[in-house]
Amino acid sequence: MLPMILVRLTQKKQEFEVPGPRRVMDILAQAGVRPTTVIVAQGKKLLTKDHRVEDGETIDVISVVSGG
Amino acid sequence: MKCKRCRRAEAAVDLPSHHSAFCPDCFFVFFQRQVKEGIRKFRLLAPEDRVLVCVSGGKDSLVLWDVLMELGYETEGLYIDLGIDGYSERSKEKVLAYAASRGKTPIVVELAREGIPIPEAARCARMEECSVCGTVKRYFFNRVAAEGKFTVVATGHNLDDEAARLLGNLLHWHRDHLSRQHPFLPDAGEGLVRKVKPLWRVSELETASYGFLKGIDYVTEECPMSEDATSLVYKEALSRIEDQMPGTRTVFYQGFLDPGNPLRRAPEAQLREGGGKEREGAGTVEAGTPRACASCGAPTFAEVCSFCRLRERVQKRREQRAGRASG
Numbered sequence: 588m589l590p591m592i593l594v595r596l597t598q599k600k601q602e603f604e605v606p607g608p609r610r611v612m613d614i615l616a617q618a619g620v621r622p623t624t625v626i627v628a629q630g631k632k633l634l635t636k637d638h639r640v641e642d643g644e645t646i647d648v649i650s651v652v653s654g655g
Numbered sequence: 656m657k658c659k660r661c662r663r664a665e666a667a668v669d670l671p672s673h674h675s676a677f678c679p680d681c682f683f684v685f686f687q688r689q690v691k692e693g694i695r696k697f698r699l700l701a702p703e704d705r706v707l708v709c710v711s712g713g714k715d716s717l718v719l720w721d722v723l724m725e726l727g728y729e730t731e732g733l734y735i736d737l738g739i740d741g742y743s744e745r746s747k748e749k750v751l752a753y754a755a756s757r758g759k760t761p762i763v764v765e766l767a768r769e770g771i772p773i774p775e776a777a778r779c780a781r782m783e784e785c786s787v788c789g790t791v792k793r794y795f796f797n798r799v800a801a802e803g804k805f806t807v808v809a810t811g812h813n814l815d816d817e818a819a820r821l822l823g824n825l826l827h828w829h830r831d832h833l834s835r836q837h838p839f840l841p842d843a844g845e846g847l848v849r850k851v852k853p854l855w856r857v858s859e860l861e862t863a864s865y866g867f868l869k870g871i872d873y874v875t876e877e878c879p880m881s882e883d884a885t886s887l888v889y890k891e892a893l894s895r896i897e898d899q900m901p902g903t904r905t906v907f908y909q910g911f912l913d914p915g916n917p918l919r920r921a922p923e924a925q926l927r928e929g930g931g932k933e934r935e936g937a938g939t940v941e942a943g944t945p946r947a948c949a950s951c952g953a954p955t956f957a958e959v960c961s962f963c964r965l966r967e968r969v970q971k972r973r974e975q976r977a978g979r980a981s982g
Contacts, residue, residue: 653714
């Protein structure tokens with residue numbers, strides 16, 4: 588099986604795969620996540636929403652919304 | 656995408672609301688400038704201030720502490736252990752680890768030791784957890800600040816928090832709350848120390864980006880007591896608007912703070928009118944004049960401060976339960 592992009596939704600402890608290459612903003616749209624509510628990281632790097640992610644790479648989607 | 660400031664490095668943070676994108680180094684410059692401008696605009700802090708920074712273990716408060724230290728302010732952290740199983744331990748760990756990494760030891764107040772852990776207090780007093788939490792935190796902010804001779808208390812409320820609060824106040828026409836909402840609440844004397852919100856110009860996305868890029872390890876889970884918080888509904892509504900019209904949140908909140916806005920009064924005027932946050936309805940004495948609580952001596956605008964009234968309700972309920980159990 589060909590490697591795909593692994594997307595981890597850190598707070599929800601969920602993950603899914605999408606075929607690459609694909610822009611961060613398109614991955615977020617597919618996951619139903621609004622871009623102003625998250626930061627997207629790859630290791631210790633932050634990615635801009637137009638960054639193109641390749642097959643075999645992993646990204647973390649981290650919610651920035653705090654409540655209370 | 657290249658950084659719009661240095662035009663050399665790859666951008667890491669894109670900010671449509673500022674029509675900009677920054678590499679990590681340039682983002683730190685941008686972020687600190689935003690905080691400095693927020694402090695300057697309303698004279699939130701003076702160089703000689705001793706700042707008590709209230710830290711929860713979340714991104715905003717730890718980032719606030721970090722940036723205030725970077726800007727050269729004399730700071731100490733205050734962590735209030737709310738007594739929430741699991742969550743409080745994990746948040747405290749983050750605070751202690753961050754503080755240690757900066758050579759600091761935070762002041763820690765444990766509500767279980769004070770006899771008023773939030774979950775039990777809310778059950779006994781039959782009040783919302785967030786409401787109880789607010790009363791208890793305000794009490795300890797003032798008490799610790801007075802005991803430690805701090806000149807100001809700083810909290811990590813950001814632009815999203817304040818815009819959401821503003822939307823809620825407007826939707827319900829809470830005119831009294833609207834008139835008091837401001838990043839600066841003046842010193843009311845008698846131990847009611849000045850309270851400031853230096854992050855009022857920066858968004859949650861910006862504080863999260865700053866925290867991540869600085870390697871600040873913060874607690875990412877939400878307080879289990881705040882799952883149904885109405886502020887999340889207002890944040891959701893505003894972020895939908897922000898996605899379509901970047902910058903609207905900033906215009907909304909900054910426009911509200913405009914001195915010419917008739918919906919709000921200047922902080923000094925609120926004080927003259929007794930509009931401090933701790934002002935209470937029942938037993939209010941002379942408007943705008945805090946006095947010592949008849950029970951604990953803490954500053955209050957009522958005969959007995961809201962913390963003591965809460966503690967009394969909790970105590971009574973405990974006694975009733977103990978009576979039923981033994982009877």
